[in-house]
Amino acid sequence: MASKLPKIAPKTVINRTQTPIMVWIRDKLNAVYRDRTTPPPGLPTLDGESKFYEMNRFPNTQAARSRPSASLPGGVHHKSSDNYYLDRDARRSVQPPKCIYSTDSHGPVFKSLDGEIISCEAGTKVEAGLRKNFGLEAPTPGFGYAWHRNKEDELTTQKYSKDFAVLEKYDKFTYSD
DSSP: OOOSSOSBOOTTSOOOOOOHHHHHHHHHHTTOSOOTTSOOSSOBOTTSOBOOOOOOOSOSSOBSSOOOOOOOOOSTTSTTOOSHHHHHOGGGSOOOOOOOEEEETTEEEEEOTTSOEEOHHHHHOOOSOTTTGGGOSSOOOSOOOOOOOOGGGSOHHHHTOHHHHHHHTTGGGSSOO
């Protein structure tokens, strides 16, 4: 089937080039116009100067149209979706995030990953080790680091800090076993 569109743009289309100031700067940096005592950088022309040839390897015309877009499978209902690659595709298995904490007029409400409401103590207690994920159902990222606090070497502001006291209960679970 022959196309009615021409393959190449007409010769009346003027190809873009650099501005005259950029051409002058480019020629100066490439030493196109040298002193007559030194040989020219390229093949000299009749006037003794060499011409800069651009390294553009594309044709001097422009294409008439762009290439067609790719044809991809539509999903699990498509006939080519029964291959291993589409089984590993995670885009079709994404779910919205699960709400494990919310507040209402009575105060904070803690929920498990199944959506069941649990007590505040059960939602904030830490009684399991690193292999049990600190007692949480959701995974926690990264590796723990074992650090031991010595209050004798600390300043008074650090000794009586409530933030450090809260973090101390997590110390025994921070190292990997």
